[in-house]
Amino acid sequence: MITLAVDAMGGDSGLAVTAPGAAAFLKQQRDVRLIMVGDEAAVRKALAEAGAPMERITIQHATQVVEMDEAPQSALKNKKDSSMRIAINQVKEGNAQAAVSAGNTGALMATARFVLKTMAGIERPAIAKFIPSAGNHMTLVLDLGANVDCNADQLTQFAVIGSELFQALYPEKGRPRVGLLNVGTEDIKGTDTAKQTFKLLRGSKLNFVGNVEGNSVFTGEVDVVVADGFVGNIMLKTIEGAVKFMGSAIREEFQRTLFNKLAAVAAIPALKGMKNKLDPRKFNGAIFLGLRGVVIKSHGGTDQTGFMYALEEACHEARAASLSKIEQGVAVQLAALDEARAQEAAEGETANETQ
């Protein structure tokens, strides 16, 4: 039985979204329990109104709420009894297998990192997301904004944790193909950091396929795409913008002439299918990776359907991806990297001696 801890007060709309989202989720998933964390009376009332199955819900009282614009350090220091903090504590204490929050991203990351700690050898956690791509494939992209400045070691660590998560979630797909997001596929492309990362990944035991360009996220040619949080975040927002823009363009086109308006009626099922397929709410639920616990971040402005999908993402991860197995895989990969580096250094010395 999976148990998820939910920050019931987080997000732009708080309980108005989390309570019906939780109710809808529990109706779809029969073998899951939720710990809803927040103001007890308010949470109970909202869940009752949403018709939630209370027999699979525990309410955990929390007196505080982290504000959406609160500084991470302030949340860490002053909000020890917040719904966000206590939800993460549930994972730390083993009461839940994952925590879900639609709250302030910076505060959630700082709190998760402080409470759960990073995996051994991982300097910084990253934010990852699955992007739908050709052939019903899903491409895992990270980092999406947790770290705007990254060095080659950190990017290589992202590749390792991304690859291990992908493998844990989709073992049937074989060794995950890892690509480094760059401005061209040739080995020598990009910034100095990109070049260094390329070398590290080439020497790793990952299934590194080389540099990939922005469009590779959609082609299905790669399973994990690695970028720093600056580039990754801009990429994610660009995709959101492009999808929205094309959606409007389709709508406009089907309104342009009387004939097109009539055609639109016949096209409703196809257009609905299309909309449904690319519904951003379905891809809600960003994964905080590299922590010793599963934390899923829902979009702050999502609705109850979007929040339900964030809970499903958490459930999927908690169910399929054994954290200890991922940690073990990460340790093996990082050890191989250290070895490759030591060997390279030794070869460098030998080369110097023989000069």
Added chain:
Amino acid sequence: MITLAVDAMGGDSGLAVTAPGAAAFLKQQRDVRLIMVGDEAAVRKALAEAGAPMERITIQHATQVVEMDEAPQSALKNKKDSSMRIAINQVKEGNAQAAVSAGNTGALMATARFVLKTMAGIERPAIAKFIPSAGNHMTLVLDLGANVDCNADQLTQFAVIGSELFQALYPEKGRPRVGLLNVGTEDIKGTDTAKQTFKLLRGSKLNFVGNVEGNSVFTGEVDVVVADGFVGNIMLKTIEGAVKFMGSAIREEFQRTLFNKLAAVAAIPALKGMKNKLDPRKFNGAIFLGLRGVVIKSHGGTDQTGFMYALEEACHEARAASLSKIEQGVAVQLAALDEARAQEAAEGETANETQ
């Protein structure tokens, strides 16, 4: 009368694309002449086959061709009689108002920079492109890959040249709204370089609207989006990938059921309209900005229609945007920046003295 110099041998397919592209272009534009640069006999034959109006074409012989994978330095040193070099020479010598090439981007940039030189105060030229956005707006994005590493001064220079070009092309739209591509709209977001650039742009005389996110390229809320070439190139490729992916998703959806297949027949005009609207060939033609001459880069793998649009982009720029006016505008903006910087430095000293 506008004259464009065309690298007739450049691109993946050379004359097979440039000759019919040139013929189609000249049939649409009555008051334009072309100087087609390349192997004279081959060019003449290809133009004849394409039915090009020879009375508005001059053929300029060139004995060499820059290879698509040739290193820029090699092209610069060893290909002084290449079709690419001689096409750019035509602009330098005043025989043409713009040069167009589908050849190797790196070699084209290096050659253009060497022959034409950069505008006063511009350290590096940038590659810019118009991206279609909401409300039939076009957003100018730069740099798209000429400079993977940029400091705050260079990014600020990109903002200046982008703004001046936009203003020259669309004076009726008022002062161009310039945005800095970043991971959030708050002033303090992003890398150190982004923060420094923000400060410089805030102190400039540009119509700087602040940080913008990836989706802002499509909303029409901004006219010029500034990024370094690493981020800009990844963004451009991401957009290309997203558009292609959504196009396939629409096609698949209209094939999914018999009803949808029938609906697709009715929807043909709307779907065609949509395809036409977002046809990437229409947005072919990247602008090399910051040079003392107009150079347009066509996609290397485009077809004759795409090449025709690159020629139209060159023609539009040569016609509408007076280079001397842009240079003057750039000089005024850069002087204002220097003044702002000097003032800040002076204030810093005063503050130190009064401490």
